[in-house]
Amino acid sequence: MEVPFAVMVGVLFASGLYLMMQRNLMRFVFGLLVLSGSVNVLIFTAGRLTRGAAPVIPAGLTTPAGEVANALPQAVVLTAIVIGFGLIVFTLVLLLRVYERLGTVKTDELGDALVRLDDEDEV
Amino acid sequence: MNLFVVAPVIVPLFSAAVLLLLRHSQGAQRVLATLSTAASVVVAAVLMAQVSSGGIQVVQFGGWTAPFGISFVADHLSAVMVLIASVMALASAVYALRDIDPERERSGFHPLFQVLLVGINGAFLTGDLFNLYVWFEVLLISSFVLLTLGGRRAQLEGGIKYVSVNLLSSMLFLAAIGLLYGLTGTLNMADLAIELRHQDPGLVTTIAMLFMVAFGIKAAVFPLFFWLPASYHTPPIAISAFFAGMLTKVGVYALMRVFTLLFTGDVGYTHTILLWVGAFTMVSGVLTAAAQSDVRKILSFHIISQIGYMIMGLALYTPLALAGAVFYLIHNIVAKANLFLIAGIARRLTGSFDLGRIGGLFKAAPFLSALFLIAALGLAGIPPLSGFWAKLLVVLAALEAGVWWIAAVALGVGLLTLFSMTKIWQYAYWKPAPDDAPVGAAPSRLFYAPVVGLAALTVLLGLWSTPLIGVADAAAAELLDPSRYVGAVLGPEAAAGLRAVLEASLGGDQ
Numbered sequence: 001m002e003v004p005f006a007v008m009v010g011v012l013f014a015s016g017l018y019l020m021m022q023r024n025l026m027r028f029v030f031g032l033l034v035l036s037g038s039v040n041v042l043i044f045t046a047g048r049l050t051r052g053a054a055p056v057i058p059a060g061l062t063t064p065a066g067e068v069a070n071a072l073p074q075a076v077v078l079t080a081i082v083i084g085f086g087l088i089v090f091t092l093v094l095l096l097r098v099y100e101r102l103g104t105v106k107t108d109e110l111g112d113a114l115v116r117l118d119d120e121d122e123v
Numbered sequence: 124m125n126l127f128v129v130a131p132v133i134v135p136l137f138s139a140a141v142l143l144l145l146r147h148s149q150g151a152q153r154v155l156a157t158l159s160t161a162a163s164v165v166v167a168a169v170l171m172a173q174v175s176s177g178g179i180q181v182v183q184f185g186g187w188t189a190p191f192g193i194s195f196v197a198d199h200l201s202a203v204m205v206l207i208a209s210v211m212a213l214a215s216a217v218y219a220l221r222d223i224d225p226e227r228e229r230s231g232f233h234p235l236f237q238v239l240l241v242g243i244n245g246a247f248l249t250g251d252l253f254n255l256y257v258w259f260e261v262l263l264i265s266s267f268v269l270l271t272l273g274g275r276r277a278q279l280e281g282g283i284k285y286v287s288v289n290l291l292s293s294m295l296f297l298a299a300i301g302l303l304y305g306l307t308g309t310l311n312m313a314d315l316a317i318e319l320r321h322q323d324p325g326l327v328t329t330i331a332m333l334f335m336v337a338f339g340i341k342a343a344v345f346p347l348f349f350w351l352p353a354s355y356h357t358p359p360i361a362i363s364a365f366f367a368g369m370l371t372k373v374g375v376y377a378l379m380r381v382f383t384l385l386f387t388g389d390v391g392y393t394h395t396i397l398l399w400v401g402a403f404t405m406v407s408g409v410l411t412a413a414a415q416s417d418v419r420k421i422l423s424f425h426i427i428s429q430i431g432y433m434i435m436g437l438a439l440y441t442p443l444a445l446a447g448a449v450f451y452l453i454h455n456i457v458a459k460a461n462l463f464l465i466a467g468i469a470r471r472l473t474g475s476f477d478l479g480r481i482g483g484l485f486k487a488a489p490f491l492s493a494l495f496l497i498a499a500l501g502l503a504g505i506p507p508l509s510g511f512w513a514k515l516l517v518v519l520a521a522l523e524a525g526v527w528w529i530a531a532v533a534l535g536v537g538l539l540t541l542f543s544m545t546k547i548w549q550y551a552y553w554k555p556a557p558d559d560a561p562v563g564a565a566p567s568r569l570f571y572a573p574v575v576g577l578a579a580l581t582v583l584l585g586l587w588s589t590p591l592i593g594v595a596d597a598a599a600a601e602l603l604d605p606s607r608y609v610g611a612v613l614g615p616e617a618a619a620g621l622r623a624v625l626e627a628s629l630g631g632d633q
Contacts (some may be wrong), residue, residue, distance in 0.1 A: 013298075020291065025283065032290055039298045046305025073304065076253055080297060083260045088295075090267055091286055097271075098279045107283075114280045 005045040012038030025105040029088065036084040040077045062086055065121030127173060128182040128195045133386070134159060135212075135454050139237035149228050153220055156203035156233040160216040163209040163240060166442045167202075173593070174202040179601070179611035181250070189612045190311035195450035196612055199598035202450060204247045204376055210580075211368045211460055212240045214573035216466055219361035222568045235272070239365075240263040246373050250612055252300055252310045255377065258363050259296065259341070262290055266370060269362050270354060281354035288350035290338035297519040299333035306330065313612035316605045320624045324388045331386035331393050338381070342374030344434055348427045352411070355426070358420035360467030362429075363419065367426055367462030372452055375433050379448065382437060383602040388539040390440055397438035402529055405431030405536040412543050415479045418466045418551065420457070421543055425502070428536060429455045435533065436517045439524050445599035447516030450591060454501070454509040454584060461498040461577035465491065468570050469551060472560030478547065483556035490571075492552050494578045499544035501581040504537050509584035512592070571600050 012034055017097050019031025047070040055071040057064050102113040133447050138159030145151045173180055180197040183189055197205070216236065223232050241260025267289075271282040304310055306326060307318040319327050343351040355366055378397075386393055410427025415421045420485070433455070436448025466476065472488055473481040485492045501508035504515075514537055520531035584591055601607050608624070610618030 020287075025287075028287060032294075035291075035294050039294050039301065042298055042300035047303045048305075069290075071326065073301075076301075076310075079253075079257065081258070086264060087260070087290060090264060091290070094271060094282055094286060096280070097274055098283060101274065101276050101279055110280050110283065114276055117276055121312075 001049045001051075002045055005041065005049065009038050009045065011043045012041065015078055023100070023107050025107060029095065032091065033088060036080075036088070040080055040084075043073050043077050044082065124181055125173070125180050126249065127166055127170045129182050131163060131170065131248065132207065132241055134163050134166055134628055135237040135240040139234040139241065139462075142234040142237060143231070145158075146231065148230070149225065152228065154232045156237065156303070157213075157220065159237065159238070163244075164206075165211050167209040167244075169207040170197055171202045171206045174199055175597070179608065181611050187560075188251070188253070190314035193254050194311060194313070195248045196250035196313075196608065197248055198608060198611075200376070200379065200602065201247045202373070203449070203594050203598065205244050207241045207456050208240065208247065208369055211365060211456060212236070214438075214464070215361050215365040217573045218364070218444055218467070218570060219359075221569050222361040222467065224273075224359075224613070225313050230272055232269070232272060235265045235269050236365075239269060242372055243369060245539050247376060250312050252303065252312055252315065254310075256293070258297055258299060259373075259377075260293065262370070262373065263293065266366065267616070270358050270366070272358065272362075274354070278357040280390050281357035282351045285354035287494060288340060288347075292337050295340075296337035299330055299337055302333070303329050306352075309482045311612070312384055313609040313617070316611075317617060317621050317624070320389065320621070320628070327386065328389050328392060331382070332387075332396075334381050334386070335378070335396070337392070337583075338374050338377045339400070340374070341371065342378055342430055342434070343371045343427050344400050345407050345427075348354070348404070348408070348430075351427060352420055352423040356417065357422045360463055364460045364467070365461035367422065367463050368456040369465075372428060372456055375430060377454060378434070379388065379437050379445075379602065383440075383445070384605050384608060387605070390474060392448065394438045394440050394487050397434055398526070398529060400521075401429075401431045401434035401438050401501050402429065402532050404434060409536045409539040409543065413539065413546075417477045418469070418478060419463070420549060421547060422462050422466065425540065425543065426459060427542065429459065429502070431519055432514070432533060435529055436520065438468055439517075439520050439525055439526065439529075440603075441520055442596070442599045442603055443523060444517060445518035445602050446595040447513065447520050449595040449598045450516055451513040453591060453595075454513040454581070457577050457580050458498050458502040458510060458556075461574060461581065462495075462502065464570075464574050464577070465495050465498060468574065471494075471566040471570070472563045473551070474563040477542045477546055477549055478550035478607075479557075480481060481551055481556060481560055482554045485550055485552040493569075494574055495548070495552065497578040497581055500541075500546065501585070503541040503544050504632070505541070507582075507585045509581050509588065511585060512588045516592075516595075518520070578630075587625050 016031045016035030016038055021025050050069040053068040055068040097106055106111055142152055174197055182195040184193045200409045241263055242258050245258035267286050270285055306322055309315055309318055340347045355363055355368045405428050408424050412421050412424035432488050433451050436444045468491055470476050475481050501510045504510035518533050605624045606618040609621050
């Protein structure tokens, strides 16, 4: 069960990193989304996969009856999703500001745009 | 439960919340921000005193015993880092009172700065690897906003580089955590220290390399440092100085933590790589600095070069080397941040950061020149300032370990650092101002308060270095004996178990 997930993580990692190496920063953000998703799947898979057994302890017992899903990676992934959401939103807003102020989101044009437009007093 | 272990996080967190409520009253914000940063220094000093007298302090959150809950652990390294972070925050906060413009204050500078301190202190104190990731994100997101706050074009352009590379590093860090959890089933660092000794060393080393890259980006080591000089010079100096002093050092701290507590199974492999990384970091940083003409860029490249000395201390992995690395960390944070603050005052006096366009500061501001000399010579390692002891310790450790070439590199880079500092002195202070020099204005006296304080600290750590060397020695002893950390978190039985495993593996080597 874990093997196809491991392969999927590998493919997602590669796609994410490929997108992050593009010159267009919008694609960089998409790459970041894919990468952060693939890391979450990685953590989820690393906690071992169990089908159809919620980690609930039946009434009257102190330990689960039989094998149940691992709850900890789910909690970790949930935290990572929330953090990743905040970071991606910030990156998008930053890109929007860059586009407004510098007129481009292509990495090779940013430096030129900075030199061309830099006329404000920087204190 | 010892409240002082969590207080360095609680105090700035609480003050950030109140500062958000006070966002329309900048006067009140300034007073509260300064007072709460001073309070952080006090609680950090109490924690340091407790660790010095009572050994490693531990708090288990919510009453869940380790390894099930999240632990906060303050050993000598954590405590001294928390203390210096709070001291630097106070210096920057006082400087910021005059340096940060009202526009940036309205956009939330004060609460963001406190949240940054929350993240830094949390990262130093936590004893749980995933929790370390969370604190890293807390400090990252606030540093993202602080770096781009104000939205100048140069800030946005630098911000893109800073944000993108640091996000990549966070993803690698998180992936490494996931793999480590898959291997061991735990995220508590003390528990990991035991579990990793029972795992396949090849797999552990592979994960260790992932951590080395993730933290290496944050610590700005060769060849992962290019984001730093591209971004650190863009925000206002109060922010630049704090970033320059503290942020990369959180990465260095994380490297020191995981490569002493967790990944010591194959020291011959991992720490040899670290040694080369340290050497290249020292050399590449100092050589690129020589080609710059903007003071802030020269200083930014020197941040990188100085990180190399700390990595070298970690890589040599002897008691003396680790003590030297800890001493170097503290000394460098103070001297480097101070050089940025001094550059900020010089910028106000002369109107530019560009060495070619300014001059005559020695005549115009002799007091500032003296302060610059203390910080610059301290950084270069001239006795009796603090940098001398820092360099002496790591170079002695290298000679003691028989790695003479790294000692030679360290001394050579020290000489080149002195060259760079002389260059700033020559251009900004000694030579007369060019005819077309921009016009500056006399800065407020308040700017000098943190600069004088930090310069005094540089002198004090040099002339009276015994207390800090004592702390550094104690920190090194704790780092080299993980069973003490494990014993404090998980109890004496776990520590005895780990000690038996370590001794058995040592016996196996012989």
